[in-house]
Amino acid sequence: MDATSTQADPRRWWALGALVAAMLVLGFDLTILNVALPTLAADLGASTGQQQWIVDAYVVVFAALMLPAGLLGDRFGRRRMLVAGLGVFLVGSAMGALVHSPGPVIAARTVMGVGAALVMPLALSVLPSLFPAQERTKAVAAMTAAMSAGIPLGPLVGGWLLDQYWWGSIFLINVPLVGVAVVVCLLLLPETRDPSAPRVDLISAALSVAGLGALVLGIIEAPHRDWTDPLVLGLLAGSVVLVALLVRRERRAARPLLDLALLADRGFRWNTVAATLGTFILAGLLFVLPSYLQAVLGHDAFGTGVRLLPLMAGLLVAAKLSTVLAARLGPRPVVATGLVVLCFAALLGARTGIGDGYGFIAVWLSLAGLGFGLAMVPAMDSALAGISADRAGSGSGLLLTLRQVGAAIGIALLGSLLAGVYADRLDTDGLPAAAAATADDSVVAGHLVAERLDLPALADAADRAFLDGMNLTLVVCGCAALVAAALVALFLPDSRTAAAGPAAGAERTVAPDQHDGREWTA
Incomplete structure (x- = not known):
């Protein structure tokens, strides 16, 4: 399938639909458990550390295995390994629905991370063989929007499931979505590979x-x-x-798993920095906020998901707007502006007080979604534009690995900061030692202890301690966004004229042998 047939065949958009479905599933599972964390803390007795691992086990494995996953796709066929990844993801989802304690839940999330590591880089690595340069921005925007939409939709869907069914339903929801993605990928996605790809190290x-x-x-x-x-x-x-x-x-290494030569390119390097820090901020925010909405403000799981919708609205608006702005202005001002907006949103959120209503939260959540979307779409598109087709698997794998590393560190670091501030600020004087230790675990545990001992003052103290921790994490998020904006503004090259060259070059490097000698397989 040469470049001409790619441009002429309308089924490339149906193939994009399969990729969008896969990315939506991954977006769901980055956040669908966030809204369930208070439920897991209450039903399974998960401490704050265990809650962090329930979320981070998926993200850590996801991040660490994306690089070898990209090479597996290059070597054995990107469609084949993409479908295999979706299958592994389905197995992990089924495991998660059948277990009954924090440890096995963490194990199930680990299996899901293995599957996601195969899906993510391979879904992006096929884009150079599907779309010419002038259409690739739209394709990247569609996939980014799908995963971005899945991120805030995850808590909404998860909240509804938790209100209607048991907590394991948040794993089972993946089964039909993954099944549809597998079928569509098999029917509509062309097989591509790089015969010269090395063995996985x-x-x-x-x-x-x-x-x-x-x-x-x-x-x-x-x-x-x-x-x-x-x-x-x-x-x-x-x-x-x-x-x-x-x-x-x-x-x-002659053909390294970690292609550090890509980081020597200024455009790739600084776009990757922007994407990584943006993901760090969003992942930490989505770890912290559901507990505030449920434990402190008293909303149920579905109500919490609904109240995260302003974030999705901002993301969807920005996904479309950023494409237009980047085409006119170049990615640098758009990415930098998005990070500044994200900084402002985080610092505004850090002013949240005990008596503030939801309206204030909705405002800064909308701004956070807008800023993240403005920064992420042009940053990823500009970084991927310089990756030739024969390095598509390893190159996109490096970019997305660093993004997921940012997410894992964001959840771990900001979650730990929140836990430390909460434990330091919570006044447990006069409580039995066992009750004090339990209350220190999380704000949900603090409320449970307060209810059992009939101590409303302890619940109020837990709310204030949690809010102190949340506001400090938002200040850290704002500072990280501001630093990222400054780095982008100073060092990211203006690629309005340069982007077309590498992208076109990438398209020209697609040789017939990279497509397994076949055209569309439907």
């Missing part, structure tokens, strides 16, 4: 998983053990050593 893959896992575990354990605890220090130091070994090994 299992040692490098193990180093990436272990390094990122040690970093996240150290950050999550720090509030409970203290940052100077030998275990925490050992985990953090170990993560540095493992990542350094990974980088050293990859620098010596």
